[in-house]
Amino acid sequence: MSTDLDLQRLPFAANLADNGDRVAVAHSGGVLTYQELADRVEEVGRRLGSERRLVALTAGNDVESLVGYLAAMAAGHPLILLPADKPAALESLVAAYDPDVVLHSGNGRMVLEERRPGTGHTLHPDLALLLSTSGSTGSPKLVRLSYDNLQANAESIAEYLGITEYDRAMTTLPMSYCYGLSVINSHLLRGACLVLTDLSVVDPCFWELFRGQGATSFAAVPYTFELLERVGFAAMDLPTLRYITQAGGRLAPDLVRQYAGLGARSGWELFVMYGQTEATARMAYLPPGLAGTSPGAIGIPVPGGAFRIEPVPGLEHGELVYSGPNVMLGYARTPEDLALGRTVEELRTGDLARRNANGLYEVVGRRSRFVKIVGLRVDLGQVERILADLGIRATSAGSDQGLVVAIEGEHDPALVGKLLAQAIGLPRAALEVHAVRELPRLATGKPDYQGVLALARKGGPTVGDPPSSAKTAGDSVVRIFADTLELAVISDGDTFVSLGGDSLSYVAASVRLEQALGHLPPDWHVTPVGVLGAALKKQGKRKRRRLFARLETSIVLRAVSIFLIVSTHIGFLHWQGTAHVLMAVAGFNFARFQLSGERVPRLRRQVASVARVIIPSMAFIGFAYLITDKYSLANIFLLNAVIGPEEVTTQWHFWFIEVLVYLLACMTALLAFPWVSGAEKRFPFLFPLVLLGAGLLTRFELFEPGIPHTTPTLWLFALGWAVARARHILQRCVLSLMAAVTVPGFFDDPSRELTVITGILLLLWLPSLPVPAGLRRVTLLLAGASLHIYLVHWLVYPLLVGFSPALAVAASLAAGAAYWALCNCSATVLGRAKGRRAGPSGG
Template identity: 65%
Template sequence: MTPSLELAGVALAADLARHGDRPAILTGGSVLTYQELAGRVAAFAGRLGTARRLVVLAADNSVGSLVAYLAALASGHPLILAPAGNDAAVASLVAAYDPDVIVRPGTARTPRTAGAAGDAWGEPALEEVRPVTNHTFHPDLALLLSTSGSTGSPKLVRLSRENVQSNAEAIATYLDISADDRAATTLPMSYCYGLSVINSHLLRGAGIVLTDLSVVDPCFWQLFRNRQATSFAAVPYTFELLDRVGFTDMDLPDLRYVTQAGGRLDPAAVARYAEHGRSRGWELFVMYGQTEATARMAYLPPHLAAAHPGAIGVPVPGGSFRIEPVPGLDDGELVYAGPNVMLGYAQTPADFAAGRTVTELRTGDLARKNAAGLYEVVGRRSRFVKIVGLRIDLGQVEKMLHRMGLQAACAGTDRKLVAAVEGSHDTRLLAKMLAQDLGLPRAAVEVHTVGELPRLGTGKTDYRAVLALGAEPCPAEPAAGATAGALPTTPAAPEDVRRIFTETLEIEDISDGDTFVSIGGDSLSYVAASVRLEKALGHLAPDWHVTPVRDLQARARPRRSRRRFVAPLETSIVLRAVAIVVIISTHVDLIRWPGTAHILMALAGYNFARFQLGGDRLPRLRRQLVSVARIVVPTVVFIGAVMLLTDKFHYTPLNLVLLNTMIGPAGWTDAWHFWFVEVLVYVLLGMMALLAIPWVHRTERRFPLAFPVALIGAGLLARYGLLGFDILHTRPVLWLFALGWAFARARTIPQRLALSAIAAVALPGYFGDPWREATILAGILLLAWVPALPLPAILHRVVGVLASASLYVYVTHWVVFPDLKDNHPVLAVALSLAVGVAYWAVWVRLMGRIKRY
């Protein structure tokens, strides 16, 4: 197909250079001027080519993603935005729309510390599917955004150049954005609200403080102050987080205004924040919009917010509302018209060629105009609710139940779905089935049995009565302006996450602000928690272990109803499970594959960096001691039991104090069975002692990557015998532990390449066994370069259990396999695994009872 000719792009992206040397992008340690940004955009546009092609961008809040976005807009390439980190969403869009180019974030990311210096800008990774497009594009088509997180085939909103430009101008006008403003990015740029913040500020030559830090992170507010940010955007849930972090007491001298959209904020909260802002010198802008209108349709003038907190306000400049009567209802449907109304929807690639099919937007919201001339949304015309960001058609849910032979009625809020079913049924089973089919968390679905469905006097179903079965009164004003594609307007209840943490760590008192790490989670409990969380929530971000309980549930993407047969599982978990099976199989002589124990040593360093280095020095030390105790106590208890009950194994008192590897006999005996545990404990205690020194603690904080690299250097001195002494009877492993630590801290490809080179150079000759050394190197490289491995979903639970129980399997297997290895090696391996898993399960339950007592 002949490609379309090159066309002018969206002006706000094409005219960046006119703002000269004003700061455009600011991060913790770097500033990019508009002139520099324009140069990068032009360079990337050159990579996209002059003939129009369909581009899919997996976007995050990084400079690379922003450059790619602006390059596509500036050079006229139709662009589909998708959230980075959601491989399933990207794959779905690629399968449905067949893009010509796929762009993913570069490896150099915006640092997660407010004061980090030397930020690398990170070149986006571009995958060219074909040099010439197979599609036909309408001349005005510029941007395609997802309408929501609904299940089924992707449905995109087709936006024109005028849509994007006019909405940015309207927003910049009513917010009075000037070149002196600086907006901090509190929302993903793949979300239309977050994108509108970027567009409106770039239009006026204002600065963007680019970050993916959460508002609950003190580093966000440090960055906000350091970069003199003047505004940030918030969804309703953000205000709950602001309450928790004491926002009203913060000193933010440059803050000029806060914007709110993404769903209806409780009027009491609107009034409270409006009054607080007025007393502190900043303004609250409550806004209303949908993706179909390029994000914004209305705003509430700040001086009216306190008096009319339930209103959505007035149309944005250039737009207008009318209320169309709805038969049988007192209130009519809100209809919007303006230059920002989409061209129409795209459900297949053939729709790219279509022109305007929509001239005004029927919002689906029921509205009225109050005495002050402000519009108020009072309900929804169609029976849709949005739960954890997922749009649910209540009528379709009723049809699902009807196909099961059930008479049912469904109601819901943005918190949960409530179904009433006639007759006697297993409500727990029905709720579970609905949750699975709809892709909702189990806690968000309630099913109640009734003698007969509640009816109004007219004979119609009484949906208010159905909703009342869930003990949650129907809101007087249903969620207004549920922006399509928005973040969840009301967070899912975090009880599921809290229960999993409680059962995994045996800790009862867990608050919304706690994280897995802060309540004592470590590498042993991480596996069990992550497998259960992924099953419960459907998605886990890489930083889930340092995410507050409430944020973790709110940020999670619901599972799709379609069950996947193969799904990714974190590489560190797979390595632990595989390593313990290989270790036992080797000891049983079923196979010969040495080296996996030393992979586990590198993995221990990797997990030490992830779980044991956060927080202040003394709390961190206490947490580290607890983690070491989880290794030492079950090991010593088992060794003591074996010594007490049998004399078959020649364990010594040195085993009970885990000192055999240091001061026991050098020759191999039964006493050497626990060398790995002993050496691991030595290394962990050594690191704890080192980091307990205040100046060392400060050094590690200041140089998070250089510190473990220095430890690698010290460890290599021992590895090559350059110290002149040896305190252990094993090969030195500190350098492997430090190498895993360093990989956990590496953030760029060059850093990981350098560490990989160290491993490749240092391993040859370590054992004098090329196969063993190659095994160790392969495991380390997998850990460093492959975040997750595809695995049949049916195996996830088994792998998770083996990984969780790996320490216990290692400790116990020595006494299980000897009598079976010669005649029944497979049984010996299976029984060794089973006994270790059983010991783990008993130990975890026992510790839980002790803690509760």
């Protein structure tokens, strides 16, 4: 084959300079015009040489990677594109394909590692790009794409999205992923701007960058929409947003309707798309105007493409077959395949489809997702649909030996297995069901079927057991999360929040993570497990000596408040008001940890969180009832505030616990109503303000709840909730004013009221506070054990206060921490025991 570089080049990459001084790239370090980008591309192209060679590029969402990609495309060098953060994939593909040159970014420049002069390969003149279909595994099976494929698909996407030179796209997906790359190609084709970032949508900095750069679009996979719900996307003010695209897997029709409706109200559009790497990226899109009426459809073929449905013997629906100029040349499995030209003319998608009455195509299943078990043909997609109809989110995988199903949430695996076996006519012994906190996903957000298979009782963890992967650096982080959250499956892309962590488990995890890392990283609760694991590996046994460490404000307030509460009760100090600060903190943490995800799984987490308050409280108060005469049966069942005596006696010791339980239970019950839950998601800041207004009715005695001595703390709980939802300075100023206006006069004690106002303002304006390094672990411990200390101190301090108030305080704190540790240990043991029992019964 000829090695003449003039044979083929990618037009939009070779003609960057035609856009002159228009901004091509915006990033954290500034901007690049198209002319500047073209100059850098040309410089790297010269370094690659005049002879056509096979290049491998490890790419991130940075300028250097973009330049390296465009340089290879503009100069005509076939390119293997790989993720920068997966060195094992590079090692595997270098061994398999022996590239002539390896490119990677380093210290703000493109590093070129020349493995040989010239080339050791025969390269077909049409060959432009090689992409993996298996994510970051380094599989030698690659898709061979031509220059015409890339140009045609970019033109097609730019046409139906209406991309113009005035658009600015955020890079929410990796460049090495065909969907992420298609965003780059289609925008450069039209002279638009790319806002390069690897920030996640859960990072506030992402949205600051979005607004600052006037971005007009971003790309999303199904998992992205779960993250958007967690950050209150529906309430965000994004005046420049023009559209959102979605691909990378099927988005639930309800979510399509929800976000299409949100877009219609907010002035942007949702494009649901369908594609495969083998089609360069896109094959179909759903016109935004049809998303509300046909949310389950993939839509119509992209411009220049066409579908047909080929019957499949024995199946109701046929296979979807695509043809168009973006269909790949074929696959490569060895270096010799790089010399091949076109070996396929159309793409068999492997998806089963139908065309509805409106002419829209709908994917109804996956042809390859069938297994034959004991002579029965099982549709794995149908398995998931059966469970979805029961309100159970599931992912299934299997082989001819058996079926493995992961179900999300706290469902009974044995019962689900029985129902499913009956529904599909499969012998019970051929079916395993495993309950997990969240379904296994790949980094792209797609279902991780291998992760589901790993749950199988032969070789995989059983329900409740933490993963055993002690050979990896991140294992300690994984084990911390697994133990704290009682999970079986945790992946590198998971975060504490995405795994369902709440305010109680938050501090427990903080203590162990701080011990492992030597410090507590900022925003660790939304940092991926893999990133924390890498930090742990880098840290090793080294610990920096610092005078001060920064801890989250909510943690510091919990620790300081419980110390002052106990000290005031004992008489060691006198500082009132901190119990009411804790009520605001409770609302703050409820909003942070209990309001993410879909309604039913969220409801289960909320019920479980209330139970983690009720169970240790009832257990200890029951013990106190047996050994003292201070308490009643109403105390044990947390009903003293309702049916107990009106006069203040020792029976009112646990008022804080009772009111907290009432608030959490009421909020959980309220949010169980779909319309209420929907309203909270649509109006995340306004919703707690409405609750705050309701609470002020009791605060100013305009309404009497009929429960004596329980101060109207809904007002403070809702205020803390609103603090967690405040995203803008104006919102924070409004809440500051609310605190300054509503707290004074509540206690008729200025110092007490100042304490409450100060606590709320700290929570509102300061994300973290400095703590002496020597007190860091003590602070974390006190915060985590605050509930248990409050319970225990009523029995401990009377034994020692006559001898030494200081000793009584110390003993109360220590005893509460010990009870907290006992409860955590018991919960972990019971959870694992439950998992071991549920695992075999579900198999």
